[in-house]
Amino acid sequence: MPPTKNRRRFALAGVALAALALVAYAGPKLLGQFGGGASVGLARLSLATVEIGPLTRDIAAEGRVVAANSPTLFAGNPGSVSLSVQAGDQVKRGQVLLKIASPELTARLGQERANADALQSEWLRAQADSRQQRAQAQSQLETAQISFKTAQNELARQTQAFQAGATAAAQVDQARDTQAKAQVALKQAQELLGLKDDALKFELQAKRQAFERQALMVKDVERQVEELNLRSPVDGQVGQLFVIDRASVAKDAKLLSVIDLSALEVQIQVAESLARELTPKMAGEISGGADQKWQGLLSSVSPEVVNGEVAARLRFAGQQPEQLRQNQRLSVRMLLDHRDKVLTLSRGSFVEEGGGHFAYVLQGDQAEKRAIKLGVQSLAKVEVLEGLKAGEQVVISGADNFKDAQRVNISR
The missing domain is CATH 2.40.30.170 (Efflux pump adaptor protein, beta barrel domain)
Known part of the structure; x- marks a missing residue:
């Protein structure tokens, strides 16, 4: 046989061997991508049918x-606690739950009350003084009125006597001057009484306001003392105790809950x-x-x-x-x-594994990978927007066995 033909045969044999090697290497991958390779059993998969129906998200x-309502009670003032209840006790609204002993607050209440009594006494004394001073001013006004009336009468007598020729003109002039002085004194007495009334009014008002301000201080301290007896704000049960009996607590300390x-x-x-x-x-x-x-x-x-x-x-x-x-x-x-009448599919692992962007649809004895788009999701179902039709069967679980192949044979 000529050498040229032998070389040609050897070259063809080499190409055939290379093709067989390529098929042996790439064949399984191609079969995995396009089917025809090893199949996956149907029993290893979970299928669901695409349906049109209601979708409830919950x-x-x-x-x-x-x-x-579970109010927590706090200490309004520092002191020593004396408990009247225990955790779990049934209580009524307004019932005393604990008491706080505060000697400082009790002493302060006594001082404020004493100050209030002193200011009240000053107010009452000022009222008595004002009545006395007004009475004196009123007496001066009445005296001035009498003096003016007397001067008028005297002027009238002197005038009549002068007209009868029984007295001199100088006496008439003197009587007229006396009347003018009495009139000035009367006017001053009237003005003095008005000024005295205004001054006494302002003084009494200041005394009264000082007493009322102190009375409000007393009420505030009395409120704080009353708050030393902590009462239940609701009908219920004592929850948790945050302090123990006879313990000393600071202001705003947490005491108990109801x-x-x-x-x-x-x-x-x-x-x-x-x-x-x-x-x-x-x-x-x-x-x-x-x-x-x-x-x-x-x-x-x-x-x-x-x-x-x-x-x-x-x-x-x-x-x-x-x-x-x-x-x-x-x-x-x-x-x-x-939502009513939407395209739905039972929820499965394909939602999480592929991010809901693709699913495997059953086509006879094969499963085909298909791009999809999902909408709202519930615990049991998902809404299908694109890629699937009603009646199609979809692999909702077990698709991890497909190794991301485009087509996979299904053995029944």
Whole structure:
């Protein structure tokens, strides 16, 4: 055989061997991408059918019963504490819970009362002095009136006598001068009485205001003394004691808490991402068991975020159940949104694994990777906006076995 033909045969054999090696190396990857390789059993997958129906977005959480009103009492003044109740005792509104002994405040009350009595005495004395001074001014005015009247009468007699020729003109002039002096004295006495009334009025007003100001000081100290007897602001139960009997406390020290059991709420922890969708008076369902369900309304949402969660509270929409107790565990379901006749798919791991951007759709004996777009999501379902049609079956769990292949054979 000629050498040229042998070389050609060897070259063709080398190309064939290279092609076989390339197929052996790349074949499994191509089969994995386009099917025809190893298949995945249907039993290892979870399927769901795309449907048209209602979609309800809600929040499910575990809650605990808390008091809607749980006031904490503080010390208004320093002193020694004397407890009248213990933690867990039932109390009534206005009942004395503890007393604080404060010798300093008691002594101050006595001093303020003594000052008030002294100012009251000064006010009463000023009233007596004003009456006396006015009486003197009134007496001077009346004396001036009498003197003026006498001078008028004397002038009239002298005038008549002069006209009859019984007296001289000088006596008439003297009588006229006396009348003028009496008139001036009367006018001064009238003005003096008016000035005296004004001065006495201002002086009495100042004394009275000083006494009333001191009386207000006494009332304020009496209020502080009364606050030494701490009373329950509500009907309920003593919660926690922060002090022990006979202990000395400072001003504004925390003493005890009272739980108002007549108004209970359910507190839940909600993820921060969902908390912004909660609004006051949003409807919710509270359940304590198979046959115990109550309607609730969202009453408050805390503005503080702790460990990625926000505290929210629900109150009972109707009559509060009687069998509830503090810190009892209850289940809560909050309704966020409800939509009718939307394209829905059961929620699965494909939402988290692929970020909701693709899913595997069953096509006969193969699963095809398809781009999708999701809308709102609930705990059980998601809204499908693009990429799927009603009636199609989708792999919602187990797609991690496909190794991100475009097509995968499904063995039944």
